[in-house]
Amino acid sequence: MSSIFSPVFLKPPRPYGVTASYATIRGLRQPLPKSPDVDEIDPSDNDFILSILRANPSLRDTKSYLASFGHREPERAKSSDLPDIATILPPVDRRENELPKIAAEPLKTSPVISSILNPIYRRTALVKLQGPFTDKQLDSIARGMVYLEKLGLVSVMVIEHDKLARGDEGERATIIEETMRVVGVLEAHGAKARPVLGTVVRLGPMPCGHQDSISHDVPSPEAHVFPPDLVPIRSSLRAGEIPVLPPFALDSFCRSVRIDANDVIAALVRGMVQAAELDGSLQGKQPRDPHADYSEDINLIPLRLMIINREGGVPSYARSGYPHLLINLSSEYDFIRDTFEPSWLKERPSALSNLALARMCLSYMPPTSSAIMVSHRSPSSLIANLVTNKPAVSSSLPHALLQGNRKLTPETPTLIRRGQPIQVIRNLANVNRAKLTHLLETSFGRTLDVAPFYTRLEKYLDFVIVAGDYVGAAIVTNEPGPGQGFPPISYLDKFAVLPSHQGDGTVDFLWVALHDETYGLGHPFSVNPNGGKEGKGEGRDLVWRSRADNKINKWYFDRSSGHMRMGPWVLFWCDAEKRLKREESQRADSGLSYVESWEAERLEQWADVVTKLPSAWK
Template structure:
């Protein structure tokens, strides 16, 4: 939308004054629409997929996980000679298409029959109780996910049922059967797993000390304990599991559903590893019978409740959009307002659950905390693996975005540690060189590049072990005593980490350290200035044919074209807000403090030498 507005402005208003004013007006928050977002049409399967609006990268990533899988060489085909069958003979009078076309079409049809959509598993914590209507909506979402290849393993929780109640077991069993009935009413097959699949206590052999800062699990699972779940999945049924576990006396007792989910996350991942190992002889364990039917490794963790996501201080209590658990987990807990516990009493415990589960799940996995009012967002999350609204968008657009509501889901990723480096001597040059050259597919002029950084580096933000970096320099203005220009020299993420949240995490850190500096919501745990100081306008350039420009258009305040280059900038948000407060009508035209700055930026940026050979 913003890109379209940009193009219209260039066509209609050639003057810089009108162009810049229109861009700024687009940044003004828009009123939220009235009424409930849960329109009945949201429940439509096809419409929900279209609303996800996946990019080409999103689509490819989804197909890589759920598309037709190449058969393993060690497996024998069910119909070994079917692919070799000759095409049927036609009468001489009939038109016979080329043999090659017939073979291709026949192979594709047979391949689609013998290789259905590859199923993956999701762990779902269903935190009720829910009304019949709410449960129907949730069940419809589970069925839609199953159609897309994600089969849910559902664990129930009942917040309103006190522990130790005389009817506790009966009530939990009835609720389990109620969920099964709701799923079947939506066309799915479901199975209640009423026997305890989880054992209380730490797993034998585990150390008593926490590993990597993770707390010890209160329950554990052996591979053979998963036989009922495997059996249900093999039969095409959604297993529904009550929060029961076996104690040391082999008694089935009710426990916190978080303990069940965490134990299953670890146990299913470990069982999948056993399945992947080559078998020299047929094992005796029950789980081995089903090892080739479905991948038990949890691909998603879904926490469906009545509260929604984790509230954020940066959004006045509205949910976090995207959480980097590695770098933000402790900070979110430290900045959690106790007043939020009134409406979201389980927010912190669910945050801890996601933190624990994702430590056992693959790095590409994610967790989503979502209200029962937003079932369609589960489909968008599955296809794109992205938050409903990008957390790296300008704060004004986030405030005015109608999709941002108290029920907006929170997407959680394991993420990467983020740190800010201010001295070139502390940069690992070998790793940074590899990152730049691998991502840009060009040869870096190493000596010239670092010689320039030694003179003008402001800071480098590094994610993980140099899987991403943002390099910002101070570019002096010739013949002027004004402050140097804050220039984004490089913004880069390894191709293997594009689409896993690293890009958004890196840009948010860049925002907090540059043009967003000085705002309370820019206080971050990344080891930078932690919100202290004054924000500065951030400027950068990009080739006009760069496919990333669409992403830049959405995050910049404005841009101008300079031949084969496009100059982007982001206004310092704190100063912009102060200037708007001084004017009753807001900022509509170029102010005195802005006069001539675009020409100055263009002159300086055009003279910055290339970093490539």
């Protein structure tokens, strides 16, 4: 994602009669309804097609999904594996000329829907079913698993029984009975399922000489799997069956013992990734698509980790215990553990252990993979996550909207990604200019006028937020006011993310950090340890502009406090949230829907400054 900020010379707007759309308008903060239990939900609400439609995937989401699951053109007809826009949305159904016409106006099916409903390339997911669940709850979960299989994601499920203590009498028989119960419910919904009761996992860390080549900064699993151990799972997947495993492992005496399901899943993730890498190395110099025939082979690399429980997601300090929406493990993991309230353990006793499991698994899975922690009350969230790979509600939306959004409930799922480290740099000498230049030019598709651009930053830079190894950046400057006595303007000069990282959560991670350092400063939810001010200080209004025809303006509209059109440009701003809250309290329930006279004067000052800024491009 990127936007263009180049100069424009227009007359300042009139101080009166200017309208703006505020994010914190009247009616947003309504009491949150209590989520109904799954037993109270009408089965029609879980309809497969409706679940896909509720996901509301964007064009980018659709392209990403089809790249993993959808139909690909033969190489002789199209060299690229990634479909372009014309491939996804052709004006005429291609199969029209291949089938005999039986009516003058036959009903045509969208190729997008056809690809979603008839996936050719199958991927795998690891699922932790953290029960026990009632029959109706398990019925709803099984329905979701069947829907995911229809979408091309085949689950490898591991059963956990929280209420059955280790060493209880009849423990093994109870676990096996629960495994068979899950298999029976899956088959009752039309899926093929296979109980894998033989031990696949071996207890203990991976022996020396079998370690993977990837260096990890997270603990290794307490169990391990060798590629030959995966034969039962391979066999099940090749037969189109969902393997369901109890949490058993072989100990050093070759006894089958019950272990924590987290250890089983972590061992399976690493083992399946290693087995897939071995498969690729045995294919020789001529690579073969492992998805060419699902009946013969399947890509074992897990695409998703799903943790289905009765608790929901990870509680957040920023939302009074409501779940995190999106977690950046690379920069937030330690802080989330440090700010976890002991009182939350009563309602969510496994939240931290599941977060640790997600961190361990995602360290082995591809960077595009994600983990989701979801309550049994939200089975349709799994479908939305598969199609869009995004949280139910964007974490970068204004907090006023998040607090009043009816989608945000105690059962809201938490999406977890490996993410990127976030750092705030306030000294230009500490910025890697070569990498920042490459990021800006690649994101904007233009050539940077390097010397004057950095000369201006040396004079006016406030800070630069960098994501990862310069895969994204936000540059904020302190622009002088229009005259003496006017405070400097906090201006978002550049906001850019490499195209290869658009859609993987980097945009939201970057914007949340931008919020914490500018207009959200001073709030307890802005204390994220990203190298910045960690919530200390007073928030400042953030201003930026974008061309009126910029495709990402809708994204800006959703995240700004207001906007004002200036001919071919749109001026956006985010009000300092602490001051905005005071203004709202003075107006009681009247809300803030229009620009007051004092605000119009402020907009005039902003427009006078930002329209005179020099271009950064050649």
